[in-house]
């Protein structure tokens with residue numbers, strides 16, 4: 001498939017609010033972040049409303065491949081040198097915890113999304129920077 005899967009499926013439509021409502025938390029934005037936050041807050045027993053100015057899951061979320069990884073754009077070495085070892089570790093642990101949480105939600109809610117753990121590879125571009133392959137080794141990354 002060439003193009004985003006999420007933009008090829010029909011997301012549910014909701015009617016605009018027609019009256020004032022009272023909630024504990026109002027979430028602005030129906031992308032990944034807003035929807036997961038709303039879900040978790042509801043699980044915690046809060047009254048939640050989520051508002052979206054257009055359609056849910058169409059902006060950044062609409063362009064993801066749904067490939068989850070906690071390998072950060074910034075190399076671990078650079079994270080450590082700029083933020084210290086503890087903070088770098090916290091970034092790594094948070095990514096791992098997030099994916100574990102998603103896996104837990106998929107299981108609890110029995111979401112048929114074929115969630116699967118697979119090996120991940122970083123490879124050098126076949127174009128451009130010839131030195132890139134030397135930097136691809138995770139120990140140097």
Ligand SMILES: Cc1cc2nc3c(=O)[nH]c(=O)nc-3n(C[C@H](O)[C@H](O)[C@H](O)COP(=O)(O)OP(=O)(O)OC[C@H]3O[C@@H](n4cnc5c(N)ncnc54)[C@H](O)[C@@H]3O)c2cc1C
Pocket residue numbers: 028029030031032033034051052053054055056057058059060061062063064065066067068069
């Ligand atoms: C091309 C691309 C590919 C990506 N691929 C991956 C990937 O493979 N794996 C991965 O993990 N991540 C990927 N990402 C990153 C991931 O998509 C984003 O981090 C994530 O979707 C961000 O979600 P979000 O809910 O914060 O933002 P968004 O999805 O942008 O949602 C924000 C929502 O808020 C709404 N909004 C904004 N202002 C208002 C307002 N004032 N009132 C009401 N609504 C408002 C917007 O309409 C939008 O729907 C990718 C990002 C891009 C752009």
